[in-house]
Amino acid sequence: MRTERNLTRLDRVFARLDREPERPVLLDVPKMSRHRIALFAGTLAFYAAIVWAVLITSWLVRLDWQVMFFRPYQQWPEIHAFVDYYVVLGQRGPTAVMVAAWLGWRSWRQHTLRPLLALAVSLLLLNVTVGAAKLGMGRLGPHYATTIGSNEMWLGGDIFPSGHTANAVVTWGILAYLASTPRARRWLSALSAVVSLGVGLSTVYIGTHWLSDVLLGWAAGLLILLALPWFEPLIARSEAWILALRDRLRDRVPARAGRVAPVTRPVGAPVVLTPSATTGRGDDPVYEPASASRSRAAVAPVYLASAPLTAHAERTPVTPAGVRRPQHAERHPRGSAPTSTARHGAGG
Template sequence: MRTDDKLDQMEEQLPTDRVKPPRMTRTRLWLLWGTLAVYIAIVAGVLADTYLVTLDWQVMFFRPYKQWPSIHAFLDYFVVLGQRGPTAVAVAAWLGWRCWKQRNLHPLLVLGASLLLLNITVGAAKLGMGRLGPHYATTVGSNEMWLGGDIFPSGHTANAVVTWGVLAYIATTPLRRRTLSVIAALGALGVGMTTVYLGTHWVSDVLLGWAAGLLVLLAMPWVEPGITWVEDRLMGILLRLWLRLRPDSLRGPLPAGVLVPGLSPQRVAPDGEVLVREAVGVGHATRAPDGWPHHPSRPHTSRAERTPVTPSGSRRPPHADRIPRGAAPFTPATGRGRNGTG
C-alpha cells in the first residue's frame, strides 16, 4: 500500500470531533459587512441625537425594574451569563475537557483569541466614546457621549454573544452548530434585555453590543491561521516536555490532532508511525537523502555468525578446516576460490 493511501486512511480514523473550522465564505463575508454597516449606523444615530436617543430616554423613564419587580431577583443572577469572568471560566473548563479528549489545544485557543479580539474592539469603543449610563445621565435628551463613561457598547451583551457563540463556532456537526447558535442567540438576547430592565444600559448600548459580538464571531476565520501557528508551537513544546519525562517513547504514533512544526507526511512510516525523535529534534540522528533519519552505522553480525557463549565457554567445538562464512568456496579444478584466493 502506498504511503499516500495510508495517510488517507489515518486521516479518516481521526476523531469525529476533529473538524475543520468555518471558512470565510461569501455568505459569511456578506453577513460581516452587513453587521459592520449596522454597527456604524447605530453609532451615527446616537451621535446625531436621532430617534434612537429618544427611545433610550423613553425606556429609561419607563423604569422596567419598577414595572415588574417580581422578576428582579432572578434577573440579577441571570445577567451573570454575560459577565466576562464567570462565563469565561465555565466555557474554558468545558473546552479544556474537549482539548484533553481531542489531544489538541484548538478549542481553548479559539476561546482565547475571540475574547482577546472582543476586549480590544469593545474596550477601545467604550473608552473612545465615553458614554454615561442611565443611572449617571446628566442632561435629559442628551446622548451623554464623551463624558467619561464606559457603557457604549454593552460589554455584557457583546460578551454573551462571543462566549456562548464560540461553542457554536467550534461545533462538530451542522446540527449541533445550528442548535448551539440558536441557544447562544437567545442567551445573548436575554442578557441584553436584562441590562435594559435593570437600568444599567441604554437600548442603543445593547444593540451595539449585539453587533460588536457578532462582528467578532464572523471575523474568526481570519484569525484561524494565527491560531494554528500558535497551536503548532505549543504542541511542539508540550511534546518536548513529554519526551523529557518519558524518554522511552521516542518512536510511536503521535496522538490524534498533534501537529509538529517541520513534520511533513514523508516522515510517516508505512505502518502509520511517526518518527517523534526527528519531529522534536531529540537525539543525534542524521538525515539521509530520502528524508528518513539514519543513525551512524555500526558493526553488525548475523545470528549465524555469533558464537553462543556459556559460563563455561563456547558450546561450538573448534574446526580448523571450517571455511569462514563469507569466504569464496574452494574450486578443485583451479585450486582457487572464486575471488582469486588460493
C-alpha cells in the same frame, strides 16, 4: 442466532464522553465564505449606523430616554430577583470559566488545542475592540445621565457598547462556532442568540444600559464571531508551536535525569555492596560490590593454595621457632631407619 445487545441512548451518550483514540483527521473548521463575508459587512454597517444615530442624537436617543423613564424594574418588580441572577450569564469571569471548562474537555477528548485557542483569541478580540470603543466614546449610563435628551457622549463613561451583551454573544456563540455537526451548530446558534438577547434586555430592565448600548453590543459580539475564520491560520500555527514545545520539554526531562544520575548497569542487575576485609581511614569499613568479593573469593590466596597431599609419615618435622629445648641427639624422625652409629652406640 443474534446475541449482541442493542445500544441504548444512554450507551451512545457514554460512548461520546469517552476520549477518542487519536485526533480526528478532518476537523470542521469554518472558512471565510462569501456568505460569511456578506454577513460581516452587513453587521459592520449596522454597527456604524448605531454609532452614527447616537452621535447625531437621533430618534434612537429619544427611544433610550423613553425606555429609561418607563423604568421596567418598577413595572415588573416580581422578576427582579431572577434578572439579577440571569444577568450573570453575561459577566466575563463566570462565563469564561464555564465555557473554558467545556472546551477544555473538548480539547482533551479530540487531542487538539483548537477549542481553547479559539476561545482565547475571541476573548482577546472582545477585550480590545469593545474596550477601545467604550473608552473612546465615553458615554454615561442612565443612572449617571446629566442632561435629558442628550446622547451623554464623551463624558468619561464606559457603557457604550454593552460589555455584558457583547460578552454573552461571544462566549456562548463560540460553542456554536466550534460545534462538530451542522445540526449542533444550528441549535447552539439559536441558544446563544436567546441567551445573549436575554442578557441585553436584562441590563435595560435593571437600568445599567441604554437600549442603544445593547444593540451595539450585539453587533460587536457578532463581528468577532464572524471574523474568527480569518484567525484560524494563526490558531493552527500556535497549536503546532505549543505541541512542539511540549515534545521538546518531554524529551529533555529524561536526558537531564541521565546527566544527574547516569545509569551504567542494565536494569535488572542491581549492585549489592558488601563490607570488604580491608578498612579505609580509621575504622570505617570499605564497601565493594558483591560480585568483586565473590570473584576475589573464587581465587584462593597463596597461603591457602591447594597442594598435593602427602602422607603423615613423609612430612619433614619442623622445629617451632622459639623453642628453648634443643633437639635430642639420639632422636630421629618417625618412620626413618636409625643410623649405624646410633645402633653401635646403643650396643656399647
